[in-house]
Amino acid sequence: MARELRIGMVGSGYIARAHVYGYRTMPSVFPEAAALPRLEMIADLDEALAASARSRFGFARHSGDWRRLIEDSAVDIVDICFPSVMHREVALAAIAAGKHVYCEKPVGLSGSEVSEIAAAAARAGVKSLVGYSYLRNPLIGFARKLIQEGAIGEIVHFRGAHNEDYMADPAVPFVWRCDPKIAGEAGALGDLGSHIVSIARHLAGEIRAVCGQARTVIKERPVAAGSREMRQVGNDDEAQFLIEFANGATGHIESSRIATGSRMDITYEITGTHGAIQFDGERMNEIKLFSDRDPVDRQGFRTIYAGPTHPPYGNFLPAPGHGLGFNDHKVIEAFELMQLVSLGEPAMPDLAEAARIGQVLDAVLRSSAERCWITVA
Numbered sequence: 001m002a003r004e005l006r007i008g009m010v011g012s013g014y015i016a017r018a019h020v021y022g023y024r025t026m027p028s029v030f031p032e033a034a035a036l037p038r039l040e041m042i043a044d045l046d047e048a049l050a051a052s053a054r055s056r057f058g059f060a061r062h063s064g065d066w067r068r069l070i071e072d073s074a075v076d077i078v079d080i081c082f083p084s085v086m087h088r089e090v091a092l093a094a095i096a097a098g099k100h101v102y103c104e105k106p107v108g109l110s111g112s113e114v115s116e117i118a119a120a121a122a123r124a125g126v127k128s129l130v131g132y133s134y135l136r137n138p139l140i141g142f143a144r145k146l147i148q149e150g151a152i153g154e155i156v157h158f159r160g161a162h163n164e165d166y167m168a169d170p171a172v173p174f175v176w177r178c179d180p181k182i183a184g185e186a187g188a189l190g191d192l193g194s195h196i197v198s199i200a201r202h203l204a205g206e207i208r209a210v211c212g213q214a215r216t217v218i219k220e221r222p223v224a225a226g227s228r229e230m231r232q233v234g235n236d237d238e239a240q241f242l243i244e245f246a247n248g249a250t251g252h253i254e255s256s257r258i259a260t261g262s263r264m265d266i267t268y269e270i271t272g273t274h275g276a277i278q279f280d281g282e283r284m285n286e287i288k289l290f291s292d293r294d295p296v297d298r299q300g301f302r303t304i305y306a307g308p309t310h311p312p313y314g315n316f317l318p319a320p321g322h323g324l325g326f327n328d329h330k331v332i333e334a335f336e337l338m339q340l341v342s343l344g345e346p347a348m349p350d351l352a353e354a355a356r357i358g359q360v361l362d363a364v365l366r367s368s369a370e371r372c373w374i375t376v377a
């Protein structure tokens, strides 16, 4: 029988629910898993929130104090689903207690915070995984394989976006994501831009320098739905930046939470010397490939549907084109977490990679403030 790894989850909001979906679905999708998650304990800001989450999600125990979860000897992995403001304190306490850390992105309030957490994890020798969900899409693995096989030649350019419109309406109330003290100085850039930066680094490599612009478009929002009382928005609604990659390629990324009409526009196009790859997050089970090696009279982007030839799609479905969904990313992530902690199989991104992503975000904000190119630390 597979070993059990006991999960202590901190936070019980939207992404916590997706993590629970991942843990619960994983054993049937990945019967080869070397370990199975056990929902041991959940903590939230108070007793009532934690008790409600325990019964909703099916954890064995709960606590209104996350410190008790970390001290608990029956917890192996601390799964952090709190907003950024809490990541440093919870993660450092978990690492000091010798627990493995599974943390939501973008990790901490800044690149320096995540660097500090990553260094502590390295010193303690604990394993870490960060919830950059979209990297789990089997088509990202396929795009990387195409690039590594030389299917598009040398990379010349990366164009990426993560745009959504969840705050496009000025009547949408102020939420913690608009507060730099809770979400960090990077607003849409941290919430959404961090995801496309994770993809850019995964597919096109190290980012050497950026030249960016970030701005708050809707300067204040009602404190609650329908309220006349307004609160100032403290971080960016949209950001965009030019990129110099270490390999000499160039790029451009944009992220917005007010992109009217964009529901899940996590998009990239990688242009190479012999071809190109296009992906559109609103069609997450398709990828387009152009090759200049095709006969000239039939060249054009061809659509390839995700299927069992794109691992681990075949674990979910035996037939191509049937499609995975957003939450399936978390099923794959749960499997990778089990393999990482029980077998030491490498899983990315870890905290060290999250730190490099955080340094890119910091450089974009600095570049925007100073109106110049910034070399990423």
Ligand SMILES: NC(=O)c1ccc[n+]([C@@H]2O[C@H](COP(=O)([O-])OP(=O)(O)OC[C@H]3O[C@@H](n4cnc5c(N)ncnc54)[C@H](O)[C@@H]3O)[C@@H](O)[C@H]2O)c1
Binding pocket: 011, 012, 013, 014, 015, 016, 044, 045, 049, 081, 082, 083, 084, 085, 086, 104, 105, 106, 107, 131, 132, 133, 176, 182, 191
């Ligand atoms: N990987 C992804 O695709 C993805 C998607 C959504 C959110 N996230 C990340 O997950 C984390 C949590 O986001 P969420 O959407 O679950 O948030 P949420 O608002 O739905 O839930 C937040 C949880 O944290 C608790 N909390 C602790 N301190 C808080 C504070 N100061 N303000 C508000 N809530 C506080 C709340 O009680 C709640 O349990 C964030 O780091 C976010 O960036 C990742």
